[in-house]
Amino acid sequence: MRKYIIKRLLISVLILFFVSFLIYLLIRMMPMSFVERLAMQKSQQPGAKSYAEWMAQLNSVYGLGDNVFLGFGKWLFNAVQGNFGDSWQYNMPVLEKFNQVIGDSMWLGAVSIVLEFSIAIPIGILAARKQNTITDYIITVVALIGISLPEFFFATMVKLAFAVKLNWFELYGKVSRSHYMMSYWGQVLDIASHYFLPILTITIVSIGGMMRYTRTNMLEVLSCDYIRTARAKGLPEHTVVNRHAFRNTLIPIVTIFGGMLPGLFSGFFIIEILFQIPGIGFTSYQAIMQGDIPFSMFYMVFMSALTLVGTLLADILYAVVDPRVRIS
Amino acid sequence: MTPTSNEERLSLDDERRVKVLSPSALVFRRFIRNKLAIFGTVIIVLMFLFAFFGGLVTPYDESRVFYIQTDVMKEFAYATKQGDYRPFTYDGKELPPSEVGRILAALSKDTTAFSADGTDYTVNRLSESSYEIFAEKTVATIRVIGGNTEMQWKSDANLTDEQKEKLSLLPTTGSGFVSIDGKMYSLKTGAKSSSIVVGGPLAIFTKLQYNVVKDGFEPDYNLRLQFEQARGAKAVTTIGDGFVVTPDGDGGYFVSKDGEEYFFASDMTLKAAIPGAVFSDEFRDKVSFAIDTKSSEFTVGEDNYSIADFNGQFTISLSQSSSIVNVYGSPSKEHPLGTDMNGMDILTRLMFGGRVSLMIGFVAIIIENLIGIILGGISGFFGGFLDMLIMRAVDVFNCIPMIPLYIIIGTTMDAYKIDPHLRIYVLMLIIGVFGWPSTARLVRGQILSLREQEFMVAAEACGIRPSKRIFRHLVPNVIPQLIVLATMGLGGIILAESTLSFLGLGVRYPMASWGSTISAVNNLHVMTEYLFAWIPAGFCILITVLGFNFVGDGLRDAFDPKMKR
Secondary structure, three states: OHHHHHHHHHHHHHHHHHHHHHHHHHHHOOOOHHHHHHHHHHHOOOOOOOHHHHHHHHHHHHOOOOOHHHHHHHHHHHHHOOOOOEOOOOOOEHHHHHHHHHHHHHHHHHHHHHHHHHHHHHHHHHHHHOOOOHHHHHHHHHHHHHHHOOHHHHHHHHHHHHHHHOOOOOOOOOOOOOHHHOOHHHHHHHHHHHHHHHHHHHHHHHHHHHHHHHHHHHHHHHOOHHHHHHHHOOOOHHHHHHHHHHHHHHHHHHHHHHHHHHHHHOOOHHHHHHHOOOOHHHHHHHHHHOOOHHHHHHHHHHHHHHHHHHHHHHHHHHHHHOHHHOOO | OOHHHHHHHHOOOHHHHOOOOOHHHHHHHHHHHOHHHHHHHHHHHHHHHHHHHHHHHOOOOOOOEOEEEEEEEEEEEEEEEOOOOEEEEOOOOOOOHHHHHHHHHHHHOOOOEEEEOOEEEEEEEEEOOEEEEEEEEEEEEEEEEOOEEEEEEOHHHOOOHHHHHHHHOHHHOOOOEEEEOOEEEEEEEOOOOEEEEEEEEEEEEEOOEEEEOOOOOOOOHHHHHHHHHHHOOOOOEEOHHHEEEEEOOOOOEEEEEOOEEEEEEEOEEEEEOOOOOOOOHHHHHHHHHHHHHOOOEEEEOOEEEEEEEEOOEEEEEEEEEEEEEOOOOOOOOOOOOOEOOOOEEHHHHHHHHHHHHHHHHHHHHHHHHHHHHHHHHHHHHHOHHHHHHHHHHHHHHHOOOHHHHHHHHHHHHHHOOOOHHHHHHHHHHHHHHHOHHHHHHHHHHHHHHHOOOHHHHHHHHOOOOHHHHHHHHHHHHHHHHHHHHHHHHHHHHHHHHHHHHHOOOOOOOOOOOHHHHHHHHHOHHHHHHOHHHOHHHHHHHHHHHHHHHHHHHHHHHHHOHHHOO
């Protein structure tokens, strides 16, 4: 087991290396206009250096003057030391900005994952138990609609309904205007009310897939021989479902949960943009739009690393949870 | 039931015996029994008709802009009715605001003379609403003590010795006034003492506004004075220099010379809102009348004007019929779904947008599958180092976050100002090139188990070359799963494309796309007021993706009944 994990880890590092290089290549294609604009702005400050001097300095700091391989080497050398450079857009070290904004994304992610699992699993099991009935069909159709919903469209509808027509929540942002005059609990409630609509949207959009996954696994378990044995013994149906079937259904679900854990840090790109929640997704979107190479680069590599960790975690958890599938 | 028919049913002749359904017919049968799948198929067929056929049927072009004729109220002029006195200062005099206030206060109290700050003011009534103000300041008092005249100079007069010398001669001269350095000094003889004062006319205070008609002409103090004196007569009067004052009977006066109008004075000012506007006398009369009677509309000739009061400032607007872009026109007979922000027909845009979305989806999925089948096939068939290499490439591509990647590519395309048509092809290519790992994985997994089967041993024994063995013998066995994956994937690609277009980085104006149609909601007003501008586009995406998911789901069940759960 340990050998397997170490081998997988080493492969992941190798993959991450190539992913970073690929992303670096892509990002080097980004417009240079931002760098030029930055230099222009700085050169216009009183007593500043000339535009050409600034350009030269910026180029050398950000490694844009070197060829692609050398530039990547420089970036990698700094990155492995935990130095991802300074964000051009936010004028502070990338990691500092990341620390500032990651909390919001984590809250969004944590609450919506809990909601997603606590709603999707019971409904998925219900659909499996009532297979081929009207309940099952309705759940299947609703799940498919959830999968097919364009996030941005649904978010806009939610905003229209709850923020504009009903006026229960605010349209944008994380805090209201009078936030800093509130008491501690008032502030907490204020942020919670701003998080409500994003979390609602994320949950509804992502719940469909989870529901179907649970249903498929439950059906698989229910058709197993040991379930037939349990029924043949004359056990009551709820014991069969809750004790025998459900526990075995949990195996793939725990696995997928493990795979989703790193996703807590990845933010919700579209939702954060639409609700202007200052999480990692919205922050990176602005950085990318402004041609902020250090931040974009960090975000992309970070996301890739999270995906790798997620896959690894899912595989390891699968082996840990299910004793039948121990990898030699 | 007749015996013959029963016999017929039971008989097993050759014709009946061979009537076995082929696997594909079985799949088809299972598929059409699935109501959701049929529903999905109908949706997709309708969407295709809507997008590809609808685009041919619609009478409009993809980017035709529609205009509407409307009566637009254009601001034409501003009018002010003057209720206060305004000063016109005598040449070379200064009139600070504090002094103006003092004089206005005196005028309101009908005072004829008052003093302040060592200055004596005299108010001379010119007409019912105009006055000339004289200001005099004592610079010295003269006392005659025993035949000696003694001058007491006021310290605040700031006179030079030379001026004092000249002024001290004043009592001895007969005229009684002297002009020094442009200032008029005069002698005032009182009962006890005399004094020398400086000053004279200070300003004219009038309620009238002077609107100069003749270019470059500016009525001077003297003319104004004469005019103000003459206008009280309310009749045609000739004043100095051949100017003639003609009252218009409505509180206004024309001042002309040799038949040419020089200026016009009334208690109303008109200011043009559009350059080059000329106000006819009739227009002035009508405006003045409208203001007095508090009416909101009047007509001059064929033009309709409306007049609005903003705290004494009147805005006169001219109603003009003009052609404007039909921005967010409500749904009507000509435009069943209204028009968008550029005045284009939304229904037509949806049709063409559907073409773009479906085309991007199909081309991308074909690219994805081509790469996936080739790489997956090679990887699964040969195994070993090649397999390891390709699978690591799959891992690499698999963990790149897609939406941020598309956004980076979108901004890059923006920076290079890529043509909107070309963008669509680039999008197809990008989505296809980055989407192949899942196909490759599926193909590889299937081929790994298939290649050990007997038919492959037979194929190898026959000496068929590897490329044929992969693509003729192995890949066709994976086709069912590929079709399911592709159908489900199409929905995903349409979602990705519309998300990108929604962010303004995918399909660009003038090309239409469902996502970019919805992006109008970035304007909050559009989101709340013009639902027709974005809801239909959203449902187009939802329904199409749903249709592909239904079909994909149905196909999976039909291909593999064991999997039906």
